[in-house]
Amino acid sequence: MAILEGKGLSINFGGLQALSDVDFSVEEGEIYAIIGPNGAGKTTIFNCISRIYRPDTGYIEFHGQELLKKRISDISKLGIARTFQNIALFKHMTVLENLLLGCHSKLRADVLSAGIFYGRAVKEELRIRERAEEIIDFLEIEHTRKSVVSLLPYGIQKRVELGRALVSKPKMLLLDEPMAGMNVEETEDMARFILDIQEEMGTTILMIEHDMGVVMDISDQVCVLDFGKKISEGKPKKIREDPVVIKAYLGEMTEDEGNG
Ligand SMILES: Nc1ncnc2c1ncn2[C@@H]1O[C@H](COP(=O)(O)OP(=O)(O)OP(=O)(O)O)[C@@H](O)[C@H]1O
Numbered sequence: 001m002a003i004l005e006g007k008g009l010s011i012n013f014g015g016l017q018a019l020s021d022v023d024f025s026v027e028e029g030e031i032y033a034i035i036g037p038n039g040a041g042k043t044t045i046f047n048c049i050s051r052i053y054r055p056d057t058g059y060i061e062f063h064g065q066e067l068l069k070k071r072i073s074d075i076s077k078l079g080i081a082r083t084f085q086n087i088a089l090f091k092h093m094t095v096l097e098n099l100l101l102g103c104h105s106k107l108r109a110d111v112l113s114a115g116i117f118y119g120r121a122v123k124e125e126l127r128i129r130e131r132a133e134e135i136i137d138f139l140e141i142e143h144t145r146k147s148v149v150s151l152l153p154y155g156i157q158k159r160v161e162l163g164r165a166l167v168s169k170p171k172m173l174l175l176d177e178p179m180a181g182m183n184v185e186e187t188e189d190m191a192r193f194i195l196d197i198q199e200e201m202g203t204t205i206l207m208i209e210h211d212m213g214v215v216m217d218i219s220d221q222v223c224v225l226d227f228g229k230k231i232s233e234g235k236p237k238k239i240r241e242d243p244v245v246i247k248a249y250l251g252e253m254t255e256d257e258g259n260g
């Protein structure tokens, strides 16, 4: 069953057609990768899903609900969480503080609904702390929980950002280049965590990634964009062999595989 569906998405930025009539359909529980050269429109799709951009045409449904009619603040409540191409963390704060903030909007709502029942609010706070500690264990970053984020290696910061997105127990995770800037070992760790999130938490994952080795290894479906248009979609094997993809993209694929 499709959990997320986009139909006929187009968006133009002052004459630049960033997306042209793009369709996609993500099945519940799968890892769906969006690939394509720089500027192809990948992040723009994420920004449409998270309601940062409003597409000129088309619609997006999540669990049958029309996302474009929702407010930005409703997106996380529906169970969609994301990471950003450039790490979006409070860098002067500790890992634990950042993870607790991942639940901030949820906590506020819960505290409000708890009204004056202080005891219930305290319990809620404890539950969130427990969840943050669970994620810290899961991502194997116990040793960093009290560390200030800016002082941590880049690969660990990316892992913390993934953790921040996971604290709210999302049904769907949008990962914008989770392996970017990582060394081989960090990339392998990240790939393993993404697979574990899919398998152990049952989370559906929509992932933009340039590392073709990883994409072909862990994705169930791949969508290829080029100049704002979807040029191919299918299982990794089909994408690898698709002459249209090879023509648009082979240079980059070969280079990345060679490196990784
Ligand atoms: N807010 C904006 N205003 C103007 N142009 C934009 C805006 N957002 C994106 N674009 C343009 O739309 C095109 C697609 O951008 P997008 O960020 O989606 O590419 P991408 O596929 O994620 O590329 P990369 O691999 O480099 O991250 C680019 O040409 C970009 O400059």
Ligand SMILES: [Mg+2]
Residues within 6 Å of the ligand: 042, 043, 044, 085
């Ligand atoms: Mg991008």
